[in-house]
Amino acid sequence: MIKVECNGEVLEFSNEISANEVIKKTYGKKSGAVAALVNNEQKDLSYLLNENCRVEIIREDSNEGLYIMRHSCAHLLAQAVTELFPNAKPTIGPPIDDGFYYDFFMDPINEDDLRRIEKLMKKIVKQNLPIQRQEHSNETLRKMFSDNSFKMEIMDDKIGQEVGSSTYKQGNFVDLCRGPHVESTSKLRWFRLTNTSQAFWRADSSRETLVRIYGMCYSSKEDLQNREKLLREAAKRDHRKLGKDLQLFHIDEMVGQGLVLWTPRGTIIRNELQHFISEHLIRQGYQQIYTPHIGKLDLYRTSGHFPYYQDSQYPPIIKRDTLHKLSDENCTCGDLSNLMSEGEIDGYMLKPMNCPHHIRVYASQPRSYRDLPLRLAEFGTVYRWEQSGEISGMTRVRGFTQDDAHLFVTENQIEQELLGCIELVKVIFGTLGMKDYRVRIGLRDSDSDKYVGSPEKWNTAEEACRNAAASLGVEFSEEPGEAAFYGPKIDFVVKDVLGREWQLGTVQVDYNLPERFDLTYVGSDGEKHRPVMIHRAPFGSMERFCGVLIEHFNGMFPTWLSPTQVHILTISEKHKEYAERIAQTLRDLALRVEVDSGDDTIGKKLRTHRKMRPAYLMILGDDEQNNETVSFMGPDREQNTGILLDKFISDITAEIKSKS
Ligand SMILES: [Zn+2]
Ligand SMILES: [Zn+2]
Numbered sequence: 001m002i003k004v005e006c007n008g009e010v011l012e013f014s015n016e017i018s019a020n021e022v023i024k025k026t027y028g029k030k031s032g033a034v035a036a037l038v039n040n041e042q043k044d045l046s047y048l049l050n051e052n053c054r055v056e057i058i059r060e061d062s063n064e065g066l067y068i069m070r071h072s073c074a075h076l077l078a079q080a081v082t083e084l085f086p087n088a089k090p091t092i093g094p095p096i097d098d099g100f101y102y103d104f105f106m107d108p109i110n111e112d113d114l115r116r117i118e119k120l121m122k123k124i125v126k127q128n129l130p131i132q133r134q135e136h137s138n139e140t141l142r143k144m145f146s147d148n149s150f151k152m153e154i155m156d157d158k159i160g161q162e163v164g165s166s167t168y169k170q171g172n173f174v175d176l177c178r179g180p181h182v183e184s185t186s187k188l189r190w191f192r193l194t195n196t197s198q199a200f201w202r203a204d205s206s207r208e209t210l211v212r213i214y215g216m217c218y219s220s221k222e223d224l225q226n227r228e229k230l231l232r233e234a235a236k237r238d239h240r241k242l243g244k245d246l247q248l249f250h251i252d253e254m255v256g257q258g259l260v261l262w263t264p265r266g267t268i269i270r271n272e273l274q275h276f277i278s279e280h281l282i283r284q285g286y287q288q289i290y291t292p293h294i295g296k297l298d299l300y301r302t303s304g305h306f307p308y309y310q311d312s313q314y315p316p317i318i319k320r321d322t323l324h325k326l327s328d329e330n331c332t333c334g335d336l337s338n339l340m341s342e343g344e345i346d347g348y349m350l351k352p353m354n355c356p357h358h359i360r361v362y363a364s365q366p367r368s369y370r371d372l373p374l375r376l377a378e379f380g381t382v383y384r385w386e387q388s389g390e391i392s393g394m395t396r397v398r399g400f401t402q403d404d405a406h407l408f409v410t411e412n413q414i415e416q417e418l419l420g421c422i423e424l425v426k427v428i429f430g431t432l433g434m435k436d437y438r439v440r441i442g443l444r445d446s447d448s449d450k451y452v453g454s455p456e457k458w459n460t461a462e463e464a465c466r467n468a469a470a471s472l473g474v475e476f477s478e479e480p481g482e483a484a485f486y487g488p489k490i491d492f493v494v495k496d497v498l499g500r501e502w503q504l505g506t507v508q509v510d511y512n513l514p515e516r517f518d519l520t521y522v523g524s525d526g527e528k529h530r531p532v533m534i535h536r537a538p539f540g541s542m543e544r545f546c547g548v549l550i551e552h553f554n555g556m557f558p559t560w561l562s563p564t565q566v567h568i569l570t571i572s573e574k575h576k577e578y579a580e581r582i583a584q585t586l587r588d589l590a591l592r593v594e595v596d597s598g599d600d601t602i603g604k605k606l607r608t609h610r611k612m613r614p615a616y617l618m619i620l621g622d623d624e625q626n627n628e629t630v631s632f633m634g635p636d637r638e639q640n641t642g643i644l645l646d647k648f649i650s651d652i653t654a655e656i657k658s659k660s
Contacts, residue, residue: 005054013049020045020183022055032059032219034187035068035180042068044133044180060187060219070095072131072182073191073217074102079173080120081106081213084113090175091150091201091210098227099191099216103199105150106211114213118193128186129170133179137164144174150201150208151176190224191217194231198389205387234498239550240393246555246612248546248563249394258391258398260543265563268592269549270542272561274379276659277403277539280427284420286375286405291357293381294348297340302516303356306349307341312384314398316340318347354380355535358406359517362531367521372531373413377405379542394547401542403505407534408519411457414509415464417534418490421507422468425492425538431659434552437494438475441465442482450485453511461509461532462488486512492538496552504545505538559615559635560656563592566632567614569605570597571621578625582618582645589653616652 002013006026019036023045027033036043037056042064049055058065074093077100081088085106093102109117136144138155141164145151154176155165168177170185182188192215199212218224235241243249248266255261262270281288297316300306306313318336322345326336339345351357358376367374381401390396407417422439429437443462444451451458465488469476483489487509493501510533513519520528539545549557559565566586568579576597583593594614596605602619609617618632623642630648631641 002049003052004049006056016048016050018045019043019047019049019055022049023057027057031057032061032065033057034060034065034182037064042180045183046133047180066217066219067095068180069182069188069219070100070217073188073215074100075131075168075170075173075175075177075181076121076124076185076188076191077102077117077193077213077215078104078175079124079170080117082173084117084120085109088211089148089150092154093175099194099214101212101214103201103210103212105201105208108198108211109196109213114193114196117213121191121193124171125185125188127171128184130184131168131170131181133181134167134169135164136167141165141167141176145176188217190219190221191215192224192228230498234500234551237498237551237554238393239395239547242550242555243393243547246550246563248550251393256398257388258386258396260394260397260399266546268563269546269557269561273542273545274403276431277424277428280424281375281377281405284375284424285373286377288377289358289361291351291354291361291378291380293351293383295351295356297345297347297349298343299356299360300349300352301343303353303359303513304516305352305356309352312386313352314350314383314385316347316349318345322347350383351380352382352384354378354382354402354404355406355513355533356517358404359513359519359533362406362408363517363519367408367531369410369521369523369529372521373407373409373417375405375407375417377403380404394543394550397541397543400544402537403539403542403545404535404537407536408514408521408531409534410521410523410529411460411532414461414532414534415467418464418468418507418509419471421534421536421538422472422490425505426472428539429492429494432549432552433558434494434496437492438477439469439472440482440491440493441469441476441478442484442489442491443478443480444483444488445481448481451483452486452515457511458488461511465490465509484508484510486510494548496548497554498551502548503540504548505536505540507534507536507538509534555613556635557613557615558659559652560659562613562615564594564612564614565592565652565656566594566616566618567609567612568593568595568618568620569602569609570595571602571619573597573599575620575622575625579620582620582630585645586649589649591652591656 004011004013004022006022009026011022011025019038023031023033023036033045035058036045036047037058038047039053060069074095078090078093081104082090088104088106091103091105093100141155166178167174168179168181194214194216197212199210201207201210216227218227246265247263250261250263252261297306340347361376362374379401381399383399386396386398409417444458469490489506489508491506492504494504495501514530514533519531521531523529568583570576570579579595579597583595586593596609615635616632618630620630624630627642628645629642630645633639
């Protein structure tokens, strides 16, 4: 007799029974089950119960259920790919948010191939092939996958030389997998292949190049369609596309990948944002500084950025004399690299971080407790060597300007200063209409001993992070293990109008760098003490922040940020003078104005200028000229006719001033 507990009931069976039968008895045939939880372990629906246990349903629309469907969809993809491309070797294929991907060792494929694969996947779904789990010995497994070195490597690493494992089979396709999976291919109806990209085996660029195929998968047609709609809308708003159409920035192969050229219109947005942030920095008692774009290798040896993070940095700059001397000595590149790491040769580096420079500003004079908190801010440009595959528009770049600041504080000041940092974020998100954001607090992993600083200090700092986040009045989550080894941190994740989340900046407590640079201040007791540092770049970088804003506003910036605030269009030649006079009046008030008094028809002018998405589109004709009025369409897209010029000016200047 087997007793099975399911949904609060205890069922009794004389023989073994599948999890599916139990779920059907309890929830009915249309339960939407994709798998089962047996004694808290995920199992296939076909899993046979032969002893007393507890069974829970995993429904297709739950997170766990979707994960299993997406994973099953990855297998479906691999089945289709290996049928169409018999030489393709499947490697790994995990589920991800919204869908799945699978990496194949194969020749690159194009859009047509992708549609062909998708078509075959749909056919396999219709065939309703059962998806069957099988257990194998280590020996059998190795025979089965002997022609796939990737799967062999996974077996060596993950499973071990001696142990067997399970496979999943559908039609002629078999994959090494622990499961669970849906029962049959017909359960996977609502998917779509989205794109392909290049990947490396084990994410290691020295290993094999792979073709990654992405897809999305949902449990209902409606969910899939909503997602597709969202993606179409996102594509329209893509900052790379809008940035080009609206002439906001340019990335030039001749200058270098990932290096953003801010064109005049984009520069206006960046300047306005920087002014805006600067106003708040002044209000909060920050002092702004400028520091150079390079620093000596020794500086970064002290900070620990070199040689440990070499892979993510541009290579060092070495003095010409030194290079000549080394070349005369037949020094190889390997020797050079060793000499640099060991500190035998000095050179310079493009700065990967602003902190070391700011620290030297702190250390440039003796500090007393009366000087603290010392808040040094800089819109500081840093350079990092991102892999070329990761570079994208303004959001993943190789040179960027952080809205950076370093606060040098006493232990007791940490909480108050964190609060200030968060306050700033709140004001700026509020002004930009980014109302929906959350905060993540990265805390220690209590099992690890990698952290610098005493447990008491950590407790205080973590508590300070919590209190500061709580004071914001927004949702926050605590994430143990996410702290850096040198201190806890607070991250900001903002949701845009499409519901997409963007991780922007971070506020980070640091016990490590003050130690490494032996920073001190003289306390009220006359003794030397160690300050604590807070790094904060709440918006990450100006590049990333602007990229996010372009998409958030869909290129329709609020008037104060708009690259051109008023476009004036004339109906005919005779209104040119009036247009110029208004333009000058507005420019005298520091408004950004463009005039089009050319020969084109007003219809054509409107079409051309609308594309640039100005805040105000003004049309001037006889009526306006005779009555000293203006007609325009504002940010609300409403048509306003015959408004007195003075009224227009006072309204628009008030709007800009209030940043509404
Ligand atoms: Zn699998
Ligand atoms: Zn820093």
